[in-house]
Amino acid sequence: MALQGPEELGEQVEEPEDQDASGISPAEEITLPPGPGGDEEPGQTLLLPWDRFSTWLHCICVVGFDLELGQAVEVIYPHHSKLSEKEKTSICYLSFPDSNSGCLGDTQFCFRFRQGSNRKSSLSCFLETTDRDAPPCLKREQGHYYGYVYFRQVRDKSLKRGYFQKSLVLISKLPYVTFFHSLLKIMAPEYFEKQEPCLEAACNDIDRWPTPHPGRILTLPIMGVVIKVRIPTCYDKPGASQLVQSSQSDSLVSIVLPTIHEVDLFRCFSPVFFHIQMLWELVLLGEALVVMAPSPAESSDTVLALVSCISPLRYCSDFRPYFTIHDSEFKEYTTRTQAPPSVILGVTNPFFAKTLQHWPHIIRNGDMKQAGEMAKQMKVKKLKNLKTLDSKPGVYTAYKPYLNKDEEIIKQLQKGVQQKRPSAAQNAILRRYFLELTQSFIIPLERYVASLMPLQKSISPWKSPPQLRPFIQQDFMKTLEKAGPQLTSRLKGDWIGLYRNFLKSPNFDGWFRNRRREMTQKLEALHLEALCEEDLQVRVQKHTEVETVDLVLKLKDKLDQAEREQLPVRPGTLNKLKAHIDAVILALPEDLQGILHKPATP
């Protein structure tokens, strides 16, 4: 239930539209008008009130400061949203900065926390299909929520504490950091000024949005402006920017976001600029990493930058853009009795300098440099030199990179700084560099895994689909001699060692599982297609009735699976299969026809 201040309770009584909304029983489907996008699928018109909202956000929280209670969730909107007590506690602590620095004014940052209880959305089936076309790193989170925070701290003498401190927090499973920060930038200042009706109106706006479908241009009205975004698909050419705002005159009423999730890599990495390639290796291998930053804004941006530097690979371990000592995983992650877990943490509390002293890799991020400045420090620092959060910016580690340092990218970016190249251009250069590096690394793996696919001719419609051949590390390593990363990257070094380590990492595991699922589905699809090409009538004639019934049941199973998993079959295949099933059933005696037909006809 939502926590509510007394003044809101009073207000609620006078809200006729609220009753309106709750008066609609969840069972009765109302047809919503097509959203502002206009070109939506017919399926989307069957969404219930708050369904559209739920495809974007779990809820919106207002976290305030109570002199007796400390941080507290004051409002949850919409009021029916569910959060467990544990989740609320997490949100409370993570929505406020805990660092020394004052954070006066407005601050934006994000956090990520474990979903407490398993709540299955009635929309989940629908969400899966919209998620299917998203790139791996933009898929909906399974066991975690993101919290996107807009924190305001201003002096207010009328308050006992002397300060007004409040956060507006968006809770979502979508990793669209840039988008949600832009959204908050529009919503939060209005909310702080105009309170509850503003939240109500904003939620109503969001509940009219088209669902976050990859590949479409989405028109999202909010608080008097329209945000235009396009969620990338996994089929996009990597690195291509999608939306461009060409006319300034519309910027008052229409905002075009060129990206929904990309953070400014160059800005985030500028304090540790000389070590970007090493950081890429550390992230790739899923090494335990901690970012110590002066504020949650910097810690969260840097953690997100790290996670995204191996894109299009998905970072598969846990990561916390902002992690506090109150976090429910604090003990689990900081224990000294085990080796540090494969996670990336962003912290600001000086206490962590001591708690995480034993961590193998520590990034100490000073205040982020404006474009034009750049760290001069070259050397990797010894861990023992890190005593407090006041230590100098840099990377503290004993790690020896596998690959030789690429001096060219460093030079290119340095030159950019000298020539005052715009920060966006520097960021694009760095992003492309990481992309090419990751692709050079992943292509040999892709190639080898593709070779595990059985030959087309081994697919027989009358046998179960053939199995993928197993991944054998030695075999893969052998392919590197001829078709390794040297084909696409000029970088020298111990690529073999890097691969060997990567194969043990959660990132490989996640990548391979995903690949294997796709390929298994492809095999199922090919098998299905082969089955559809067969003349089933002829075959049925040669068999007994029992066998025919068995065949019908198996075919129906296949059809179900194909529809459920959305197997990548050629268009028309499923209709063909349906026709086959019907034809086979029609060839059976009438009493059997009745039984077999039943489930198929709606």
Add this chain to the structure above:
Amino acid sequence: MSVRVSGLSVLPPVRRDRIIVQLPKYFRREAAVHTKDEFNNKVKTACQEQRTGTVGFKISKVIVVGDLAVGKTCLINRFCKDAFDKNYKATIGVDFEMERFEVLGVPFSLQLWDTAGQERFKCIASTYYRGAQVVIIAFDVNDVTSLGHVRQWLEDALRENDPTAVQLFLVGTKKDLSSPAQYSQIERDALELAQEISAEYWAVSSLTGENVNEFFFRVASIAFETNVLAELEKSGTRQIGEVVRISSTSNSLNATSKKKGPNCCQ
């Protein structure tokens, strides 16, 4: 604003019944933004010559304000969805529709922001009013009080905007519910008010659809014309030197220099 997406067609073509080639006529000569029969020459030339170039893709923001239950949402729904729902459902905060047109061969969109008439949402309304190029103030032709509140709505809407850059429309709704005698009585008052506040006056019925399409086509055309003229003025000779020279002989310059409309000149 233009949207470029690699290898994808961005938007479906504009509906056939949303193509405007001729300037739609005003409703009452005595209260019109202007009374010309055709689009401004400068605008026509610019559209002809630069069909795909600098004129590009345009948007205007329209806000619809007015008393509770005068039928703001119904008016928009009649036009955008060709639907009418007799049941009253209060708007929470704001509703939004995007309507796409093609005017003189150029794609043009109206962002229609349908604001709540309720007192409770007054405090957030200003957020939604910001950046409006067209303000539609609706009143119920059967309810004199709602006409009386028009000035207040106008004041609220203009507080967030540059009054000289806004096109005003005063729309009487629920025309079907009034007798001719009753109607002509309130029309007199409405016309007088429209002239005073330099608004173009219309009377419509969302139930029967009377004048609804005509009204929005007029809104779209006027908004488009103003939008293009403003753009031409801004870009000056840099992009459209040719066009400026041609049109400098035409007598339509006052439309750009005096955005308030010609009511004051009549």
